[in-house]
Amino acid sequence: MGCQFDQRIDRRNTQCVKWDATAEVFGREDLLPLWVADMDFTAPEPVIEAIKARADHGVFGYEIKPQSLNEAVLNWLQTRHNWAIDPSWLSYSPGVVGGLATAILALTEPGDRIAIQPPVYPPFFSLGDQNDRIVVENRLIESDGRYTMNLVELEDIFRSGVKVLILCSPHNPVGRVWSREELLALGALVVKYDVTVLSDEIWADLVFSNHQHIPLASLSLEIAERVITFMAPSKTFNLAGFYLSNVIIPNETLREKFANQVQRLGNAHSNVFAPVAAEAAYRHGGVWLDELLAYLEENVAYVQGELAKIAPKIRVVRPEGTFVLWLDCTDLGLPPEELNQFFVQQAGLGLNDGASFGTSGAGYQRMNIGCPRSLLEEAMKRLAQALEEYKK
Ligand SMILES: Cc1ncc(COP(=O)(O)O)c(C=O)c1O
Known part of the structure; x- marks a missing residue:
């Protein structure tokens, strides 16, 4: 029997970038889009109901973030991430990138x-x-298909002077959920060299079994003093188009x-629907999220299994979270x-080119598996056929 995530929903002509921009981005309309990081699933039912009720009201003036939303966010952080924050630390930003x-x-100046x-x-x-800042690369190290941080090099970089580190935790695209030990080691350097971390934790809720997301700022007060944490309901509940994210800043000066x-x-400001959607998701979306995570893990296993059969030369970097x-x-x-x-041309698949994630991503592709399994089955068929052709 199928589950809710098996349902194929036609997203074309809904102003969605993933399906409606394929001609513009890839030069063809008929490819299967497995690129931009949103999912082809409907949001949790309570979110849809809350949005409908708000739409029915018909008056769409300026919005506020109500106290009830703050409470829902705080409760989510406490129950899902074991992180009790002071309410004064919380504010909002339209998107994480904007934040x-x-x-x-x-926090920084040009140069x-x-x-x-x-x-x-x-x-x-x-x-x-x-923004005319100098981007310094501290490349991850890959060994046996697993990525780790190069903290020795990072210390050199800190010593030579950087103001800010942008951390991706969990990491897109390599799928690492950083362990407590790794984050503690990173945190020690951050404190030693007094660097501010912009900790992009937008993927925090999308973590697979046997892994746990640990907010960097939850590790100690002296680390928290140097961290701005960004989280959001956008990836978690497939609400990216609403543009609302949470910004958590313990340090008063940084705040x-x-x-x-x-x-x-x-x-x-964001928009009038965003706080409604976010609150409904955080209050009532937990069960939906648990079911989603189980489905995503099965999608990972499916693609891994198929690739091992049809394309053993393509190696899947085993994800510990995310849907890429x-x-x-x-x-x-x-x-x-x-x-x-x-x-694109031979297989008719629209993935993200690895090189767009930096030169160390050349030769890689990022595949979005946040979609019904049948779409992945079609993708695997197309890939198998293209590889057959290529071998001839
Ligand atoms: C690490 C990371 N940060 C931020 C974003 C986008 O955030 P927003 O749409 O809220 O700007 C993404 C989307 O893929 C992401 O992977």
């Missing part, structure tokens, strides 16, 4: 150095570059700087620039 940009503008850990979510590069920058930019798979295609023997063309 990161706001923090960069608030300042910002560390990131590639391969990583592409805006981490552009947020630095486009003031961030709030002042928000005022300078005039971007304090990082595929090592270096053994296919295609030059990186032809690899993307192979997936």
Whole structure:
């Protein structure tokens, strides 16, 4: 018997970037889009009902974030992440990327150095570059298909002077859920060199069995003093189009700087539906999320199993969370620039080119598995056929 996530929903003509921008992005409309990181599932039913009720009201004036939303967020952090925060630490930002940009503008000057850990979510590069900051790469180390942080190099980088580290935790695209030991070691460096961490924890809720997300700022007060944490209901409950994220800043000075920058930019607000959706999701979405995680884990196992059969040269970097798979295609023997063309033109699949996550991502592809299994089955068939053709 199928489950709710097996249902195929036609997303075309809904102004969604994943399906409606394929012609523009990939040059063809008929490919299967497994790229931009949202899911092809409907949101939890209580969210849909709350949005409908709000729409029915018919008056769409300026919004506030009600106290009941703050309580829902605080409760979520406590129950899901074992993190009790002071209510004064919490504020909101439309999107996480916008929040990161706001923090960069608030805490650094043009010419300042910002560390990131590639391969990583592409805006981490552009947020630095486009704001005239110097992006310093502290590349992750891959060994036997598992990525770890290069903390020895990071210490050198800190010693030579960076103001900010943008951390991706859990990590997109490599799927690592950083362990307590890793985060403690990172935290020790952050304290020693007094670096501020912009901790992008947007994937915090999407963590598989036997792993636990640990908010960096929950480790100790002296670490928390140096961390701005970004979380959101967007990835968790598939609400990215509403644009609302949570910003948690324990340090009063950092909090003031961030709030002042928000005022300078005039971007304090989201939209009237976002708080409604977020509150319903945090209050009533827990069971849906648990079912989703079980489904995503099965999707991972399915793709891994199929690739082992049809494309043993493509190695899946085993994810500990997220709904993206990082595929090592270096053994296919295609030059990186032809690899993307192979997936798009030969296989009819729209994945994210690994090179867009930094030069250390060349030869990789990122596949979004947040979709019904039948779509992945179709994708695997297309890939098998394309590989057959390629071998001839
Ligand atoms: C690490 C990371 N941060 C931020 C975002 C996007 O956040 P937002 O849409 O809230 O700006 C994504 C989306 O894929 C992401 O992977």
